[in-house]
Structures are given as structure tokens and as C-alpha cells.
Amino acid sequence: MSPQKMNFMLVGVGGQGTLLASDILADLGVRLGFDSKKAEIHGMAQRGGSVTSFVRWDRQVFSPIIAKGEVDILVAFEKLEALRFLDQLKPCGLLLVNTQVIEPITVKAGDSLYPAQADMQAAFEKTASRVCWVDGLALAEKAGNAKASNVAILGALSALLDSPAEAWLEAVKAHVPPKAIEVNRTAFRLGREQLLVEV
Amino acid sequence: MKRLLSGNEAIAYGAWEAGAMVASAYPGTPSTEILEYLARMPGIYAEWAPNEKVALDVAIGAAYAGRRALATMKHVGVNVAADALFYAAMTGAEAGLVIVSADDPAMHSSQNEQDNRQFARFTRIPCLEPSDSQEAKDLTLAAFDLSEQFDTPVMLRVTTRICHTSTLTEVGTRREQSTRIDKYPRNHQKYVMVPANARKRHPVNEQRILDLAQFSENFAPNWVEMRSTSLGIISAGVAYQYAREVFPEASILKLGMVYPLPVNLIREFAGKVERLIVLEELDPFIEEQVRLMGVQLYDPKDAAGYTPHAKLIFPITGELDPAVVRQSAIRAGLIEAPVQTKMQGPIDLGFALPGRPPVLCAGCPHRSTLYILSKLKLPVNGDIGCYTLGVTPPLNAIDTCGCMGASIGVAHGASVAGDSERHFAVLGDSTFFHTGMPALLNVAYNQSNVITVIMDNRITGMTGHQENPGTGQTLQQKETVTIEFEPLVRALGIERVLTLDALDIETIEKTLKDWVKLDGPAVLITKHGCALLPEERRGWSTLKVNGELCNGCTVCFRISCPAILKSEQMDPKYNRPLALIDPLMCTGCEICARVCPRDAIPTREQMLAQEV
Numbered sequence: 005m006s007p008q009k010m011n012f013m014l015v016g017v018g019g020q021g022t023l024l025a026s027d028i029l030a031d032l033g034v035r036l037g038f039d040s041k042k043a044e045i046h047g048m049a050q051r052g053g054s055v056t057s058f059v060r061w062d063r064q065v066f067s068p069i070i071a072k073g074e075v076d077i078l079v080a081f082e083k084l085e086a087l088r089f090l091d092q093l094k095p096c097g098l099l100l101v102n103t104q105v106i107e108p109i110t111v112k113a114g115d116s117l118y119p120a121q122a123d124m125q126a127a128f129e130k131t132a133s134r135v136c137w138v139d140g141l142a143l144a145e146k147a148g149n150a151k152a153s154n155v156a157i158l159g160a161l162s163a164l165l166d167s168p169a170e171a172w173l174e175a176v177k178a179h180v181p182p183k184a185i186e187v188n189r190t191a192f193r194l195g196r197e198q199l200l201v202e203v
Numbered sequence: 204m205k206r207l208l209s210g211n212e213a214i215a216y217g218a219w220e221a222g223a224m225v226a227s228a229y230p231g232t233p234s235t236e237i238l239e240y241l242a243r244m245p246g247i248y249a250e251w252a253p254n255e256k257v258a259l260d261v262a263i264g265a266a267y268a269g270r271r272a273l274a275t276m277k278h279v280g281v282n283v284a285a286d287a288l289f290y291a292a293m294t295g296a297e298a299g300l301v302i303v304s305a306d307d308p309a310m311h312s313s314q315n316e317q318d319n320r321q322f323a324r325f326t327r328i329p330c331l332e333p334s335d336s337q338e339a340k341d342l343t344l345a346a347f348d349l350s351e352q353f354d355t356p357v358m359l360r361v362t363t364r365i366c367h368t369s370t371l372t373e374v375g376t377r378r379e380q381s382t383r384i385d386k387y388p389r390n391h392q393k394y395v396m397v398p399a400n401a402r403k404r405h406p407v408n409e410q411r412i413l414d415l416a417q418f419s420e421n422f423a424p425n426w427v428e429m430r431s432t433s434l435g436i437i438s439a440g441v442a443y444q445y446a447r448e449v450f451p452e453a454s455i456l457k458l459g460m461v462y463p464l465p466v467n468l469i470r471e472f473a474g475k476v477e478r479l480i481v482l483e484e485l486d487p488f489i490e491e492q493v494r495l496m497g498v499q500l501y502d503p504k505d506a507a508g509y510t511p512h513a514k515l516i517f518p519i520t521g522e523l524d525p526a527v528v529r530q531s532a533i534r535a536g537l538i539e540a541p542v543q544t545k546m547q548g549p550i551d552l553g554f555a556l557p558g559r560p561p562v563l564c565a566g567c568p569h570r571s572t573l574y575i576l577s578k579l580k581l582p583v584n585g586d587i588g589c590y591t592l593g594v595t596p597p598l599n600a601i602d603t604c605g606c607m608g609a610s611i612g613v614a615h616g617a618s619v620a621g622d623s624e625r626h627f628a629v630l631g632d633s634t635f636f637h638t639g640m641p642a643l644l645n646v647a648y649n650q651s652n653v654i655t656v657i658m659d660n661r662i663t664g665m666t667g668h669q670e671n672p673g674t675g676q677t678l679q680q681k682e683t684v685t686i687e688f689e690p691l692v693r694a695l696g697i698e699r700v701l702t703l704d705a706l707d708i709e710t711i712e713k714t715l716k717d718w719v720k721l722d723g724p725a726v727l728i729t730k731h732g733c734a735l736l737p738e739e740r741r742g743w744s745t746l747k748v749n750g751e752l753c754n755g756c757t758v759c760f761r762i763s764c765p766a767i768l769k770s771e772q773m774d775p776k777y778n779r780p781l782a783l784i785d786p787l788m789c790t791g792c793e794i795c796a797r798v799c800p801r802d803a804i805p806t807r808e809q810m811l812a813q814e815v
Contacts, residue, residue: 041370045363052559071529107768109765115557118557131550
């Protein structure tokens with residue numbers, strides 16, 4: 005799939021770097037010649053709550069919010085969050101899931117159960133036309149810093165979009181501190197290569 | 204070159220380009236970042252004020268002194284600042300005066316979803332409303348010009364989806380403004396609002412709003428887009444984007460100024476379309492005024508599935524989005540329902556999804572006090588801040604929470620009413636400075652039995668670490684005085700005052716239990732830096748549960764720490780899970796170690812002793 009009009013939704017948990025990833029993705033849209041908008045809800049980002057953002061690319065983007073059922077690619081930084089926002093995906097949409105598990109307080113307190121992998125997998129496959137997995141944390145650790153897991157996930161997304169790595173890396177560079185550029189570059193490559201191999 | 208800017212950053216650029224010289228605010232989601240961006244721009248003085256009323260007074264004073272000035276706040280902040288807004292509407296100023304109201308439809312981070320366009324009508328000042336970041340910047344610039352042209356404060360009303368959405372925006376250069384006057388005004392008829400002068404000002408203001416209505420007819424940010432004439436839409440703010448998306452064929456009257464409205468422009472537009480609707484979020488603000496003009500709006504009451512409510516077509520509560528707009532339009536018979544084949548139906552998982560509510564962070568210094576309060580089982584009147592999260596299970600420690608500074612007054616009221624239980628008020632450092640101080644003065648003056656706990660975490664936490672009078676630093680990173688709570692509380696007339704380390708849970712428990720038995724007001728200050736502050740992070744370490752001592756008694760689960768998990772290992776005697784500490788989250792605050800009845804979680808000191 006080459007980049008075209010795109011509706012991305014990024015979901016995760018506070019502290020996972022979803023908002024920075026959204027900034028990079030929105031910026032990339034501009035670099036690829038699109039009008040681009042990014043909307044986020046981050047009021048509770050630091051307190052373990054769900055964090056969601058929308059990134060839209062088009063010739064002209066109007067609404068910053070994507071209507072339910074119109075997300076082309078759902079990028080979930082955490083499995084349970086993928087499940088929570090699955091109904092935002094359009095019927096032939098793609099799902100990219102980070103394998104990381106972050107148990108919410110409701111599970112830790114024993115009030116509810118974290119869904120079983122098989123159940124999640126089944127729901128994902130029933131809904132999305134294609135489900136891709138990436139272990140962002142492991143790849144980022146391999147690259148030298150666990151914090152770069154968000155960029156490793158973007159690397160995997162870049163493979164899904166079949167877009168040139170150069171534009172992505174320029175967008176990454178513009179949003180991370182200078183001393184973190186190399187680690188993020190490596191994390192991006194690892195994420196991209198992993199998914200390219202799978203494809 | 205165009206750049207992706209959030210609405211908040213765009214407003215900051217707008218104020219800077221407009222040559223604003225003074226900006227004052229109290230932090231509040233979704234407005235906070237405006238001042239944080241402005242504070243880093245050259246040539247502008249930017250400050251955190253203790254509350255929004257002070258912030259607006261400051262901006263008014265600067266504008267009286269002939270400097271363009273800005274006050275920013277979240278929607279409920281305007282309630283606090285309303286007194287100042289009303290007199291500023293009466294006096295006008297010598298230079299541009301802009302107030303930014305950041306409303307929060309859907310209450311992503313607020314206690315209500317009031318529509319502050321109503322304040323513009325209430326105070327008779329113009330209200331501008333952008334629909335993306337470029338317009339946020341352009342209308343900020345326009346607001347300053349308008350303010351000076353009509354001698355009025357101007358409200359720029361934005362919403363969460365404008366503040367926290369990034370869209371392409373052209374950044375310009377600063378238009379330096381010379382100070383507009385040589386000397387602070389001594390114009391008593393205009394600036395001293397004693398009754399004799401105020402009576403003369405009121406008709407001036409009513410004439411001003413009529414003049415503004417005339418002006419709005421040709422105000423460029425009010426524009427008409429003619430497409431098909433079968434449907435016309437009057438819209439403003441982010442709702443305009445939904446109008447473009449859901450009704451690509453419709454003609455649109457896009458309003459950049461939502462008060463006062465351009466009557467002739469609206470009539471003219473109404474005359475060109477077969478059906479006319481208003482698409483706006485929250486209150487039927489434009490809709491009601493258009494109907495008062497005698498302009499006929501499309502009334503869907505005959506459409507199938509239509510249920511009448513306070514607005515003709517779209518919901519009066521919550522946030523709009525393209526899906527909500529489309530659904531409402533289908534119900535009202537404005538558009539056809541799509542063929543269902545390509546829609547994603549609701550997904551039946553066959554099992555319940557665990558919620559992910561926000562929680563007090565691991566290491567939060569509020570946790571210990573909230574845990575003790577939950578154990579005391581006495582009524583706790585809460586306030587606005589991170590500690591409000593103490594309402595969630597298993598703490599269930601907060602019983603009321605209404606607005607900034609309400610805790611102490613509410614506790615006092617219940618107490619003087621003769622309620623038989625002992626009342627607590629809890630609030631944070633910044634909230635105490637905001638509006639807690641006068642309420643505590645009242646407790647001291649009228650000697651109620653309220654026990655107030657000031658949870659001093661050395662920062663304004665909930666909005667993301669803003670400086671306040673207790674932090675020793677200003678918004679622009681200047682060293683300044685640090686206001687100490689204990690002498691301040693004593694000066695307010697409270698004699699029983701104690702400051703404790705917020706992590707010293709045993710002494711906090713003992714103190715509160717002792718105080719409950721004593722008559723008279725008291726204030727406990729529980730002081731410890733927010734666990735997320737850089738200096739606190741440097742001291743983070745990880746605790747471990749000793750599996751041989753833990754018997755799964757669950758006491759440590761009750762402190763509601765996200766770092767404490769249930770292990771898969773079971774206690775053989777009671778067959779219940781042992782506690783486990785998540786090493787990635789634990790900060791080593793030791794609250795769990797201190798509440799553990801079996802000393803199964805060694806403190807850092809105990810661990811060191813074992814190693815030696």
C-alpha cells in the first residue's frame with residue numbers, strides 16, 4: 005500500500021510515547037505533501053489512563069476527529085487498548101499491535117481479568133483485514149534505549165505503508181533530542197525490517 | 204513556511220505577533236500550554252497568577268497602562284474571573300485586551316461543560332471562535348485590533364479540539380506596539396466604576412455592541428461558501444469542520460465572530476437556501492439568536508425518529524464529531540442513511556473489557572494521607588487536583604468535589620450546620636493559593652471544627668507541573684520567594700497547625716486521630732514533592748516483597764498503588780495471592796512497606812542493614 009489519503013488512530017497508555025509518535029506521523033504527512041491534522045486527548049496521560057490520538061492525511065483535512073469505523077490503520081501500543089478501540093477500524097482496516105502488556109489498575113486489583121491472548125487474537129482477526137505484531141520494547145532495548153519503542157513501532161508502520169524510510173527518518177529526527185537520534189534511527193530500522201521480513 | 208501548530212501554540216504566536224506585552228493565567232486543561240509557549244517568546248512578560256480572577260485583573264491593569272495584554276484560562280476559570288470580566292466590559296482599556304476561554308465539551312478534564320459564548324452575551328463583549336490553528340492565530344491578532352477599535356475586552360473562545368489539535372499554520376513576525384499612552388489614565392468617568400460613572404458607561408456599552416453587530420456584517424472571518432442551495436448551514440468553531448466533512452455539498456455561513464451576530468448576513472444567507480440549519484457544539488447559542496431574528500430554521504419534528512430537545516437537530520450535551528453529526532442529520536431527515544454493507548457493526552467480544560481509569564501514580568505523596576482518610580471513614584470534602592483521584596476504589600476517600608477551592612467552604616458549611624460527623628477538607632498547594640485561602644480565613648474567623656489537609660506536593664500537578672507561589676520559581680524560570688504554608692496558615696488565624704512529610708504515614712495517622720478528638724479548626728500540611736519531579740525521580744529505587752513473610756493479607760492492595768500486583772504465587776495457608784511489586788513502576792516511596800502488618804516489604808534502610 006503506497007501512502008494516500010490516510011486515517012490513523014494511535015492508542016496506548018500514558019508514558020508509552022504515543023503522543024510523540026503522533027507528532028512524527030502528522031509531520032511525515034506534511035513532508036509527503038499532504039494536508040495533515042493531529043488531534044489528541046492527553047489530560048490524564050501521566051496517570052496510567054488510556055491515551056488516544058488521531059492523525060489524518062488528505063488533500064484537505066476537515067474534521068480532526070475520525071468518525072467511528074473510518075480508521076484505516078489502528079496502531080495500538082498496548083494489546084488491551086487495541087481491543088478497546090477495535091470498533092474504530094473500518095471493515096478492511098489494518099491493525100498494528102505492540103505485544104506489550106500493561107495491566108490496568110482494575111486488573112491489578114483483581115477486579116477484572118486481562119483478556120486471554122487467544123480471545124484477543126480472534127477478535128483482531130475477525131475485525132481487521134490484516135493483523136501485524138511488533139515487539140517495540142524488545143526492539144528498542146536492542147537499539148539501546150527502551151524509550152525508543154514508539155519509534156520502533158513507527159518503523160513497523162512504515163513497512164506497512166510501503167513508504168521511503170528517508171522521509172520517516174527526517175520526521176523522527178525533527179522530534180527527538182539530538183543525542184537520541186542514533187538510538188531512534190536504529191529502533192526505526194529494526195521495526196521496519198522486522199515487518200518487512202514478515203511481509 | 205507553514206508548520207503544524209497546536210491551537211494553543213498558534214494562540215501564543217498570535218498574541219506574540221500582535222505585540223502583546225503582558226500575559227497572565229492560571230493553568231487549566233485545555234488552556235495551559237498557551238502561556239507555556241508564550242513564556243519562551245522574546246519581548247513578552249508572562250506569569251502564572253494564583254487564580255484566574257487575579258490573572259484577568261493583571262491583564263486589565265496592563266491594558267489600562269496602554270500595553271496589549273492577554274489572560275488565558277479554562278472555561279470554569281472564567282467563572283472565577285467573571286467579576287473582573289464584567290467591570291472590564293464596562294471600562295474598556297487603553298490597549299488591546301484579550302481573554303481566552305478554553306472550553307471543554309465532553310469534559311475530558313473538567314467538572315462541567317459550560318458554553319462560555321454565553322459570557323460574551325452576558326457581558327456584552329465580542330466573541331471570536333476559530334475552527335483550526337491558522338484561524339486561532341489570525342483571530343488572536345484580530346481580537347487585539349478589535350479590542351482597540353471598539354474599546355472593549357474581546358473573548359477568544361476555543362475548545363479542547365482546537366487547543367489540542369495540530370494543523371498547518373503560517374507563522375509571521377512580531378508587530379512591535381509602542382505603548383499607546385504616555386501616562387497611566389486618570390480618566391475617572393471611564394475607569395472608576397462608582398454608580399454615577401457606571402450608569403453613564405452602561406449605555407455606552409450597549410451602543411458598542413450594536414456598533415459591533417454592524418461591523419460584523421463585513422468582518423472577513425465571517426464568510427459565505429455557496430454550494431448547493433438545497434441546504435444551508437450556519438456554523439462556527441470546530442463544528443465547521445464537521446459541517447464540511449458530513450455535508451460536502453451544502454452551502455455554509457462560517458462565523459468567525461459568534462457574538463454579536465451579523466443579522467443582515469444571516470438573513471441574506473437564509474434567503475438563498477431552501478433549508479437552513481445551525482451546526483454548533485453545546486448550547487443553541489447561535490440557533491436561539493437566529494430564531495429570535497425571525498429567520499426560519501429547518502424544523503425536523505416531522506422526520507422519523509426525531510425526538511425534540513433543547514436544540515433542533517444536534518445534541519446539546521457532549522462533543523460533536525462527524526459520526527454524531529451524521530447520525531443526527533439522518534434522524535432529522537437531512538441526509539439518507541448510508542447503505543449498511545460497508546459499516547463496521549458493533550464488536551461483540553463475548554467478554555468484558557477491563558477499564559483503564561487514571562490512578563494516582565506510583566510514589567504519589569498524596570496516597571498516604573488519602574489512605575489514612577479512607578480508614579477514618581469520616582466525610583472528606585475534596586477539591587480539584589490529582590488527589591481527586593482518591594475517589595476511585597479501593598481508596599474511595601473523597602466524598603465531595605465541585606470546583607477549585609470548594610473543599611474548605613463546603614466542609615465549614617456542613618460543620619456549622621450541625622452535621623454530627625467531623626468534616627475534613629483536602630486540597631493541594633496550588634488550589635489552596637487559588638481560592639482555598641479566603642475559605643480557611645472563614646474557618647478561623649467563625650471557628651468551625653473543620654480539619655483541613657493541605658497536600659503540598661511542591662508543584663501544580665494535575666495540569667503537568669506548573670510553578671506556583673510555593674515553588675520558588677516563576678513561569679519564566681526566575682528565582683523568587685517561596686511562600687511557606689505554615690506561617691501563612693497561622694497568619695490566617697489557625698492555631699493548630701503541623702507540617703509533616705507526606706510519606707510519614709504513621710505520624711499522619713496518629714495526628715489526624717488525635718485531632719479528631721479535639722475541638723476547633725486545625726490544618727495539617729503534608730509536604731513532599733510530586734514523585735514525577737526531576738529531583739524526586741533521581742531518588743527512585745525499587746522495593747521487593749519478601750515472599751516468605753507475605754501471606755497475601757491484601758492490606759498493601761488497599762493503598763491503590765499501580766506498582767503493587769497480585770503475584771501468581773499463593774499463600775499456602777489462606778490460598779490467596781501474595782503481593783508482588785512491579786520493578787518498572789515502583790519508586791520506593793515505602794508506603795506499602797509501612798502499612799504491611801508483617802513487615803514483608805523491607806524499607807531501603809532495612810535492605811541496607813541486611814546487606815551489611
